[in-house]
Amino acid sequence: MAKSSCEFCAYYIYNEHYDCYECMVNLDEDDVARFMQSSVDSCSYFKFSDDYKIARKQN
Numbered sequence: 749m750a751k752s753s754c755e756f757c758a759y760y761i762y763n764e765h766y767d768c769y770e771c772m773v774n775l776d777e778d779d780v781a782r783f784m785q786s787s788v789d790s791c792s793y794f795k796f797s798d799d800y801k802i803a804r805k806q807n
Contacts, residue, residue, distance in 0.1 A: 753791075753794065754769075754771065754791075755769070756796060756797060757771070757791070757793075757794050757795060757796070757797060758795040758796065758797040759771055759772045759773045759793060759795060760772075760797070773793045775793075
């Protein structure tokens with residue numbers, strides 16, 4: 749997935765305190781540096797957020 753797909757990631761959570769969305773993955777210094785340098789085209793931690801997954805299991 750591309751970096752622009754963050755809004756579809758399960759780790760992209762709304763923070764009410766700061767009134768914005770943020771990534772909740774605990775990145776190490778190397779990962780942060782790669783993201784800041786834009787040398788990464790995809791996130792290895794991306795997990796598709798499927799809001800309907802639970803509803804399908806209930807049926």
